[in-house]
Amino acid sequence: MSPTRIPEATVARLPVYLRALNALLEGDIRTCSSEELATAAGVNSAKLRKDLSHLGSYGTRGVGYDVEYLRYQISREIGLTQDWPVVIVGIGNLGHALANYSGFSSRGFRTVALLDADTSRHGELVAGLQIRPFTELAAIVREHGVAIGVIATPAAAAQSVCDSMVGAGIRSILNFAPSVLSVPEEVDVRMVDLSSELQILAYHEQRKSNGGPDLEGVPA
Amino acid sequence: MSPTRIPEATVARLPVYLRALNALLEGDIRTCSSEELATAAGVNSAKLRKDLSHLGSYGTRGVGYDVEYLRYQISREIGLTQDWPVVIVGIGNLGHALANYSGFSSRGFRTVALLDADTSRHGELVAGLQIRPFTELAAIVREHGVAIGVIATPAAAAQSVCDSMVGAGIRSILNFAPSVLSVPEEVDVRMVDLSSELQILAYHEQRKSNGGPDLEGVPA
Numbered sequence: 127m128s129p130t131r132i133p134e135a136t137v138a139r140l141p142v143y144l145r146a147l148n149a150l151l152e153g154d155i156r157t158c159s160s161e162e163l164a165t166a167a168g169v170n171s172a173k174l175r176k177d178l179s180h181l182g183s184y185g186t187r188g189v190g191y192d193v194e195y196l197r198y199q200i201s202r203e204i205g206l207t208q209d210w211p212v213v214i215v216g217i218g219n220l221g222h223a224l225a226n227y228s229g230f231s232s233r234g235f236r237t238v239a240l241l242d243a244d245t246s247r248h249g250e251l252v253a254g255l256q257i258r259p260f261t262e263l264a265a266i267v268r269e270h271g272v273a274i275g276v277i278a279t280p281a282a283a284a285q286s287v288c289d290s291m292v293g294a295g296i297r298s299i300l301n302f303a304p305s306v307l308s309v310p311e312e313v314d315v316r317m318v319d320l321s322s323e324l325q326i327l328a329y330h331e332q333r334k335s336n337g338g339p340d341l342e343g344v345p346a
Numbered sequence: 347m348s349p350t351r352i353p354e355a356t357v358a359r360l361p362v363y364l365r366a367l368n369a370l371l372e373g374d375i376r377t378c379s380s381e382e383l384a385t386a387a388g389v390n391s392a393k394l395r396k397d398l399s400h401l402g403s404y405g406t407r408g409v410g411y412d413v414e415y416l417r418y419q420i421s422r423e424i425g426l427t428q429d430w431p432v433v434i435v436g437i438g439n440l441g442h443a444l445a446n447y448s449g450f451s452s453r454g455f456r457t458v459a460l461l462d463a464d465t466s467r468h469g470e471l472v473a474g475l476q477i478r479p480f481t482e483l484a485a486i487v488r489e490h491g492v493a494i495g496v497i498a499t500p501a502a503a504a505q506s507v508c509d510s511m512v513g514a515g516i517r518s519i520l521n522f523a524p525s526v527l528s529v530p531e532e533v534d535v536r537m538v539d540l541s542s543e544l545q546i547l548a549y550h551e552q553r554k555s556n557g558g559p560d561l562e563g564v565p566a
Contacts, residue, residue: 137549141542149526166526204545205552212544219443226439227524230541234548273551274544297554298547306369306386314550316543321450322361323536324432324494325424327518328454329357330534331493332425334517 132203136177140200142167143174147197159190206234211270213296215287216279217242217250217257220302224278225253238270243283260287264294274298281305288315352423356397360420362387363394367417379410426454431490433516435507436499437462437470437477440522444498445473458490463503480507484514494518501525508535 146166150158160178164171178184178191183199185191201207212230214221217240224230225240240252243260250257258266266272275291277284277299284303291299292313299315301307307315366386370378380398384391398404398411403419405411421427432450434441437460444450445460460472463480470477478486486492495511497504497519504523511519512533519535521527527535 131553137546138542140549141539141545144545145524145526145539145542203549205548206545208548208552210544210548210551219439219446223439223443224540227540230544235541235544273555274547276544298551300543300547304365306365312554314547316547318538318540318543319361319365320444320447320538321455322358322365323520323538324430324450324455324496325361325364325426326357327494327520327534327536328425328428328430329360329423331430331518332428333351334532335493 132180136180137204139167139169139173139177140204142169143177144197144200144204144206147193147200150193151197156193157190158193160185163191163196201234208234210235210274211238211272212236212274212276213239213241213263213266213270213272214276214278215241215260215263215291216277216283216303217247217252218278218280221276221278222252224276224302225255235274238272239266241266260290263290267291267294267296272296274300277301277303277307279303352400356400357424359387359389359393359397360424362389363397364417364420364424364426367413367420370413371417376413377410378413380405383411383416421454428454430455430494431458431492432456432494432496433459433461433483433486433490433492434496434498435461435480435483435511436497436503436523437467437472438498438500441496441498442472444496444522445475455494458492459486461486480510483510487511487514487516492516494520496520496522497527498522 146163149166160171160175164174167174181199181203183196212235214224214237221240225237230237237255240255240257241260241263242257247257248259275296277287279287281303284301284305285307288299288307288309292309297313299313301315301317304319309315366383369386380391380395384394387394401419401423403416432455434444434457441460445457450457457475460475460477461480461483462477467477468479495516497507499507501523504521504525505527508519508527508529512529517533519533521535521537524539529535
């Protein structure tokens with residue numbers, strides 16, 4: 127891990143680079159230039175080189191980056207070489223989808239418990255885990271050293287679930303409920319608003335429909 | 347709609363401002379300063395003022411922004427004052443969750459069809475719509491003027507679904523499958539990688555565990 131704090135915008139791009147590196151490795155590509163990696167990641171290569179320089183990674187002149195080593199460096203920087211026990215609260219369709227999402231388990235995140243307030247669901251098997259009562263949250267956090275809580279409840283329940291998570295000692299929360307959460311300063315919350323991406327697409331779609339600069343006149 | 351193209355980073359923040367404005371309106375707050383809106387949106391106020399200036403929105407000195415009018419301006423800019431027919435392909439847990447997600451329908455996005463390749467699912471009712479065969483895609487796109495396609499299939503099926511969408515005339519695709527898609531230049535794809543946010547949290551969590559600068563020494 128580098129001693130200094132990396133810019134937030136760079137942190138946000140590290141998962142993108144990691145995904146691109148995984149795709150290269152799946153294609154059995156062992157070294158790549160910054161241009162190749164930048165293309166695979168969908169960013170410009172100057173930005174990529176700057177980002178990677180924060181990790182102390184500069185590649186080798188004429189050879190480029192060692193794909194596997196760079197993947198290790200980024201994984202270590204993010205902390206994916208550690209084990210991150212995760213608890214998911216709210217096992218409706220979305221919680222169900224998250225519990226089954228292979229992208230979580232393959233990247234250092236281990237779902238240790240699925241919790242729901244609905245007693246009729248308790249004991250039901252989802253992704254190999256039994257749904258447990260929400261009241262067991264604090265005990266589960268203690269037992270497994272849970273660091274990250276995922277909220278997949280309806281919006282109305284999210285703040286109260288969040289408060290319980292914070293009370294149980296969870297300091298990092300991923301919120302899928304369309305609701306802004308209040309937390310103490312030392313707690314990080316990231317919100318995934320599934321409709322934001324759709325809105326960004328709509329913006330571009332509108333430009334296209336109007337024959338705007340998205341369609342023509344802009345160099346590729 | 348403003349005549350010039352807005353910076354991509356600003357476009358990405360517009361949905362965040364929209365969400366913050368909706369929260370203010372729910373709290374019956376009719377005007378707000380740029381500082382209040384910036385706090386609600388979780389950005390700094392200088393950035394917010396710069397972003398809104400791209401929309402020609404500067405607020406009124408001593409009064410601030412009219413919440414409802416600003417919401418209208420942003421909605422119009424994104425294109426949410428139009429109707430966007432959406433088709434969702436892949437009605438597993440995630441597709442199911444997306445079909446039921448209230449955040450879509452409330453923001454101008456209208457799901458007109460749910461498609462799945464699994465014949466045993468056809469006719470099943472989800473969120474008031476019957477699941478239909480994937481082979482009907484082209485006809486549905488023509489009939490409803492579908493502009494946006496949502497892919498919620500497993501990774502292995504995503505590229506082939508994407509190709510069919512492009513062939514049917516869809517030019518904006520939201521991809522939830524953990525798989526990078528190849529598309530012609532005129533098609534926009536946005537990828538939602540559910541594990542990226544978890545990785546960003548892990549980065550900060552690691553800093554906290556190591557007693558790094560996230561915990562102390564950084565002004566709030």
